[in-house]
Amino acid sequence: MTTGYVIMPREKRGKHLCFHQPFLMDATSLVLGASFALAISLVVYQVGKPTPLPLIPHNKLKWFVGDIPFLTKMATEKGAITYAFDDTATRLGPVSQVVVGLGASWASRIFGFGQAIVILADSQEMHDVLVNRATEFDRSKSISALFAGTLPQGMLALPTDDQFKHHKRYLGITMTNPYLARMTPRIVDLMQELVDLWSVGAKRLGSSSTDVIDVLNDIRLATIDVIASITFGTSFNGVRMSLDFLEATPIAAPSERPEIPKLAADLEVLLDTIGDGVLFPAPSFLPWLTRNFNRKWRKAIMSTHDYLRGRLYAARAEYVSEGRESEKAAANQADNVLDMILEREKEDRAKGTETLSEAELIDELTTFALGGSETTATTMQWSVKMLCKHPDVQRKLRAELLTNLPAIAARPPTFAEISDEANLPYLSAVMYEILRCSRTAAAVARDTTRDTVLLGYPIPKGTQVLMPIGMVQQMESDGAKDVTDGLDAVRSASSKQRRRTGYWSAKDVHAFNPERWLRADGTFNPNAGPWLPFSFGFRGCFGQKLALIELRLFLSMIQVNFFFDAIPEELNTWKCHETVTNHPQQCYIRPIPWESMEKL
Numbered sequence: 001m002t003t004g005y006v007i008m009p010r011e012k013r014g015k016h017l018c019f020h021q022p023f024l025m026d027a028t029s030l031v032l033g034a035s036f037a038l039a040i041s042l043v044v045y046q047v048g049k050p051t052p053l054p055l056i057p058h059n060k061l062k063w064f065v066g067d068i069p070f071l072t073k074m075a076t077e078k079g080a081i082t083y084a085f086d087d088t089a090t091r092l093g094p095v096s097q098v099v100v101g102l103g104a105s106w107a108s109r110i111f112g113f114g115q116a117i118v119i120l121a122d123s124q125e126m127h128d129v130l131v132n133r134a135t136e137f138d139r140s141k142s143i144s145a146l147f148a149g150t151l152p153q154g155m156l157a158l159p160t161d162d163q164f165k166h167h168k169r170y171l172g173i174t175m176t177n178p179y180l181a182r183m184t185p186r187i188v189d190l191m192q193e194l195v196d197l198w199s200v201g202a203k204r205l206g207s208s209s210t211d212v213i214d215v216l217n218d219i220r221l222a223t224i225d226v227i228a229s230i231t232f233g234t235s236f237n238g239v240r241m242s243l244d245f246l247e248a249t250p251i252a253a254p255s256e257r258p259e260i261p262k263l264a265a266d267l268e269v270l271l272d273t274i275g276d277g278v279l280f281p282a283p284s285f286l287p288w289l290t291r292n293f294n295r296k297w298r299k300a301i302m303s304t305h306d307y308l309r310g311r312l313y314a315a316r317a318e319y320v321s322e323g324r325e326s327e328k329a330a331a332n333q334a335d336n337v338l339d340m341i342l343e344r345e346k347e348d349r350a351k352g353t354e355t356l357s358e359a360e361l362i363d364e365l366t367t368f369a370l371g372g373s374e375t376t377a378t379t380m381q382w383s384v385k386m387l388c389k390h391p392d393v394q395r396k397l398r399a400e401l402l403t404n405l406p407a408i409a410a411r412p413p414t415f416a417e418i419s420d421e422a423n424l425p426y427l428s429a430v431m432y433e434i435l436r437c438s439r440t441a442a443a444v445a446r447d448t449t450r451d452t453v454l455l456g457y458p459i460p461k462g463t464q465v466l467m468p469i470g471m472v473q474q475m476e477s478d479g480a481k482d483v484t485d486g487l488d489a490v491r492s493a494s495s496k497q498r499r500r501t502g503y504w505s506a507k508d509v510h511a512f513n514p515e516r517w518l519r520a521d522g523t524f525n526p527n528a529g530p531w532l533p534f535s536f537g538f539r540g541c542f543g544q545k546l547a548l549i550e551l552r553l554f555l556s557m558i559q560v561n562f563f564f565d566a567i568p569e570e571l572n573t574w575k576c577h578e579t580v581t582n583h584p585q586q587c588y589i590r591p592i593p594w595e596s597m598e599k600l
């Protein structure tokens, strides 16, 4: 008889139990696992989904990285990351955004995993932001960070605070006409050295169109020499050394050059270090990383500072020994920034007002040297490339110079002569067109200091607003006039119906055409269309007037001496390489002295 229970054999019992236990455990862990995976996915989704700013148009974004692959692709393919901003604005309209990493998400805000950068691509609104809305938009922190390692107390790195304002007032006098007039002979002497160098090179060129001189570094050295001469009172003699070398070495090829002077090489290291930081994803770490981990930079900054300190002490000693201290300060004899600073120091001591500390002075001298060389060099390099392609422009420019300023055939021009726009309208037109087409500084950036609105879009405090100045001046044409005019309804009060410039014609907006700057009567019209190479407003380019004088002297002195023959396309491509400025990869010339041209 049985009791109704099935007594299972011990081994079967075990198996029975063993069979059900794992099943029960698997079901539980499946549910748990699924919930866990769901929770993780939700977290990953929340964390990894790039967050654009609401309402503002954007590209299709990739998880975790947002627009980074697109930015990288444009930087690699086109040589300049700023083309990604141009491209986005062209497709998406006057206000758009690129989302870096996680964009405007909470993870970005807390851990710095990215940002949403707003792109403003409308010249009228850009002018308004830069000029009239400075209290809402200050210098971008990520741009300042590029310079903060090298010149922490220089204008390029400072926010718009009292220290910045003091520096700007202190040094502003260097950009006034009387002072620029006194600097002009220094610039002229160094441009003449460049002309002499290219004259020697030209004599050694063969007759083939591929016989060319590589002038990329000549121009860079010339601008370093100029800025050293007008800032520290003495050139680094980079071009002079090249000229001496070429003259002393008859067998040297036209492009052969000696090693560049140590001080110029140091400045190049500093410039390259700043340029390398442009694509660095966490700008706030840059100054710290540069100071602690870049040995090449450390050596260069130390020797630059030693040199600057030496120049400062020597200039002070000279100033006192020459008895200039007792002269009337208003006489202002200085023809270089250092001497000017000494004159100011004397005035300030007499008035009891604040002077600059030694560290501040050194940083501002470095600012001049760095801010004033690469930008101008890049523009000059693009300018010879453009002239090579436009023989008609060269002939017209030379004709204007020889007709309206005949003295230039015998001696270099003075400041008053060369800056006379009414007398030299074509020179102004060529220079403006070179600056319009060269994209030297392709974009400028500001950070919002409070929640604000741009063309109707809400922009939160702390957002970087990038303005593609290079693209706008090259693309904003009457073809999009309806769109631009239509924005009046959403423009800020200070911008409404205040367009300052005309529109470029859609037919030739991309072409190099200096004529666009001339009125029907041949006079120069600086407001013919959008032009912002130096940006605008209180934080616009400090050295604009100096840069324009340098460019006018460069263009007129080279053009009066040489015709730049056409060179093969493959030696004059538009390929670029972008750091702080947008450099051409090549810069070759075939200079032919005009006397030889006339004999041909």
Ligand code: HEM
Pocket (backbone or CB within 6 Å): 139, 155, 156, 157, 367, 368, 371, 372, 373, 375, 376, 379, 440, 441, 444, 445, 533, 534, 535, 536, 538, 539, 540, 541, 542, 543, 544, 546, 547
């Ligand atoms: C063709 C030559 C030049 C171009 C295209 C150029 C362009 C620019 C641009 C676009 C900016 C940024 C402005 C902004 O953020 O709104 C700037 C700033 C600056 N530039 Fe130039 N620049 C040139 C030559 C010079 C020269 C010769 C100097 C000499 C001292 C100079 C000194 C500076 C300084 C100190 C700043 C910072 C100003 C500030 O933060 O307030 N630049 N430049």
